[in-house]
Amino acid sequence: MKILAVCTNLFWLWTILGVVWAWFQPGAFTWFLKGTVPGTEVKLISAGLGVIMLGMGVTLTLEDFKAVCKTPRQVFIGVGAQFALMPLIGWAVATAFQLPDMLKLGVILVSCCPGGTASNVICYLARANVALSVLMTMCSTLLAVVLTPLLTKWYASAILEVDAGAMIRSMVTIVLLPVVGGVLLNHFFKKRLEYVRLVSPLVSVLVIVLIVGGVVGLTKPAIIEYAGSLLPAVFIVHALGFSLGYVAAKLLKLREANCRTLSVEVGMQNSGLGSQLAKQHFTLLAATPCAISAFYHCLIGSLLAAFWRVRPPRD
Numbered sequence: 189m190k191i192l193a194v195c196t197n198l199f200w201l202w203t204i205l206g207v208v209w210a211w212f213q214p215g216a217f218t219w220f221l222k223g224t225v226p227g228t229e230v231k232l233i234s235a236g237l238g239v240i241m242l243g244m245g246v247t248l249t250l251e252d253f254k255a256v257c258k259t260p261r262q263v264f265i266g267v268g269a270q271f272a273l274m275p276l277i278g279w280a281v282a283t284a285f286q287l288p289d290m291l292k293l294g295v296i297l298v299s300c301c302p303g304g305t306a307s308n309v310i311c312y313l314a315r316a317n318v319a320l321s322v323l324m325t326m327c328s329t330l331l332a333v334v335l336t337p338l339l340t341k342w343y344a345s346a347i348l349e350v351d352a353g354a355m356i357r358s359m360v361t362i363v364l365l366p367v368v369g370g371v372l373l374n375h376f377f378k379k380r381l382e383y384v385r386l387v388s389p390l391v392s393v394l395v396i397v398l399i400v401g402g403v404v405g406l407t408k409p410a411i412i413e414y415a416g417s418l419l420p421a422v423f424i425v426h427a428l429g430f431s432l433g434y435v436a437a438k439l440l441k442l443r444e445a446n447c448r449t450l451s452v453e454v455g456m457q458n459s460g461l462g463s464q465l466a467k468q469h470f471t472l473l474a475a476t477p478c479a480i481s482a483f484y485h486c487l488i489g490s491l492l493a494a495f496w497r498v499r500p501p502r503d
Contacts, residue, residue, distance in 0.1 A: 192390055197313060199306055199393040200490035206397035207404050207483050214405025221402035221467065233402070233464050236395040238366045240460070241329070243388030245370015246381055248326060259320065262446055266324040269436050269454050271335050274299045277428045279343040285421040289347045291414060293340075293470060294477035298462035299425060300339040302328035306396070306486065307456040309389070313493035315500050316448035324453045329367065332458075333359040336465070348470075355469055362464065396482065399460040403472075403479035410476050422480045426488055430455030444501035451492070456485040 210217045223232045278299025282292040303325045311321035337355035344350055374381060404411065411418070433454030437447035459482035466475035 192386055196389045196393055197309055199309055199396075200486040202393055202397050203400060203482060203486040206401040207479075210401035210405040211408065214408060216405075217398055217401030218405045219402075220398040221406060233399055233467070234362060236398065237362045237460060237464055240392045240395055241363050241366035242370045242373075243384070243392055244326070244329070245367040245372075246374045246388060247322075247385050248367075248371050249374060249378075250371070259323070262320055262442065263323050263327055265437070265440060265442070266320070266450050266453050267328045267331060269433055269450060270303060270324070270328050271300070271331070271339060273432050273436070273454055274425075274429050274457065275339045275343055277432070278425050281421050281425045281428070285417045287417055287421060288414065288473075290471050290473040291410075291418055291477055293344050293347050294462070294466050294474040295421060295425060296343045297336075297340050297466055297470075297474065298457050298459055298478045298481045300332075300336045300343070301457045301459070301462045301465075302332035302336065303453045304396070304456055304458040304460070304485075306393070307452050307489070310452045310456065310489040310493050311449050313490075314448050314452065314496040315445065316452060316496070317443075317445045318449075320446060320449045321453060324449070326367075328453070329363060329458070332461075333364045336461075351469065355465060358465060358468060362461070396460045399463050400479045400482040403463050403467075403475045406472055407476040407479070410473055411480070414476075418477065419480065422477050423484050426455055426481065426484045429485075430488055430492065448492075448496055448501070452489060456489055457481060459485070 206217070220232050220236070224230055225232060225235050275296065278296045282295040287295065307325060308318060308321045310316075312318050334356060336359060337350070337352040340355065341350040341352040374385075430451050434447050434451035436454075437450040442450065459478045462478035462481065463475045466472075466478055
């Protein structure tokens, strides 16, 4: 079981290796974006995200939801910063860099996505508040069913007409139903799902790597063409997210461990979800920033975790 934990904690390494592999051998990953579940018309990428969300739900209990009520201020601050800071940062940076419309839309979309499950791993490595991280991820994921489509429509309305209703329906199918299903399964079959809870984080990492690698492989020409503006733009978006999340927590006088948690939760997005939404509702080009986003937030997050790991919170 320790091997599973170690492999999961090295998600940042698998993401980097996956991106490099996809760059030189796109076919090793693009099948995941193009293929469907055998015997059905369900896209593999949609099924993969559903599995991730189901796995998240299986790790949650009704007591976790009660815990939100016990620490409402910290959770509210974290989720509020997630959806207030990142969409604004994404829109501002994409506008400042004068990105082409579809790339700008992709940056805005991934900035409007909730925190990813990978943030929980980073918080663990960074000696942050892991329980708070899980609660923030859970709450932001559930709220994202409505907020991600509406915020994307708000910030991207000048680019094209965003069908927020269609995006909400996708979020319900990909996010809400699997998470709720996982919570119910955990409630009724808790003891029988111990192995599932151990394996699900590693499965999530694998699916994310497949999605990111697939997008990189399919959009390699676009990445090369717009590298001069797109790469620094996405890096700045995440660097500001991590930084402003930490500063906001400090200004609100949260404990150091919680400041680190807020920094990670704001700075890391569910890039796999952003890639799927971009591919399904817009164009593959709009998914390009989402793939680059996954690479950057894993890289920045792992570096911060390494820095904080040897500096335990004094409070």
